[in-house]
Amino acid sequence: MGYTPAPSGEYDKGKYGFPFTNTLSLCGGMSFGSRDYFVAGKPVPPQPPSTPTTPDQRNRQRDKLKSFLTLRQAESLAGDTLRKMTSCMVSTEIAKKETNDSFKILSASINAKNPMGLFLLQDLVIAWKNHQVLAYKVNKAPGDKVYNIYTYDPNSSRTSNTIITVHL
Numbered sequence: 243m244g245y246t247p248a249p250s251g252e253y254d255k256g257k258y259g260f261p262f263t264n265t266l267s268l269c270g271g272m273s274f275g276s277r278d279y280f281v282a283g284k285p286v287p288p289q290p291p292s293t294p295t296t297p298d299q300r301n302r303q304r305d306k307l308k309s310f311l312t313l314r315q316a317e318s319l320a321g322d323t324l325r326k327m328t329s330c331m332v333s334t335e336i337a338k339k340e341t342n343d344s345f346k347i348l349s350a351s352i353n354a355k356n357p358m359g360l361f362l363l364q365d366l367v368i369a370w371k372n373h374q375v376l377a378y379k380v381n382k383a384p385g386d387k388v389y390n391i392y393t394y395d396p397n398s399s400r401t402s403n404t405i406i407t408v409h410l
Contacts, residue, residue, distance in 0.1 A: 253357045253378035257285045259400030270318030270374035271311035272396035273359045277376055278314070280357060318359060318374055326361075337363065342410055345389070352380050360393065362406070373397065375404065383407060 258280040260272050279286050287307065326340055344360075351358040357378040364372050379392035387410040395404035 251355065253280050253355075253376075253394075255378070255394040255400045259394045260286050260396065261289050261400065263399065264396035266308070266311075268311045268315045269396045270359065270361075271313070271315030273374045273376040273394065274314040274318045275311050276394055276396075277357050277359065341408070345408060345410060348377055348391070349380050352377060357394075360391070360406075375406075377406075385409070 255276070258276045260276065264272055276286065287303070289304075289307075348358050348360070357376050360375050360377050362373040362375060373395075375393040375395045377391045377393050381390045381392075382388070383390045389408045389410070391406040391408060393404045393406060394400065395402075398404050
């Protein structure tokens, strides 16, 4: 699934964020999946599913959602993502340049009402200890070249505010 122009309107993590926290290491799948629902203009399905009446039907719907999130997780790491992530893990200078370049792209995307997935490099040694979120708003913060990025964080409740402060 490539990036499709987003519908007009604001991203609402209460509507497009999943109503459960990430317990299966699928943060990228949940971030990209949330964006897919936003682009489609459809809220994420309730969990547990409200329509099925039998345990078998609920299990099939849960398995279908898990397959979707697993696929989106794999796709979130496709293309240039792994190369950039690995480069940033090797060099702090590359990481700084990548942050500055990516921030310009992120700001333009969000200004166009187009939420964007972010890869958060937290561990320079173990790749799977890093994290992905969906950025949907950027505000200038007090200070020179300081910005707040508002995100849907699959590891947190969709009602909590997860804000990343960036110093460029």
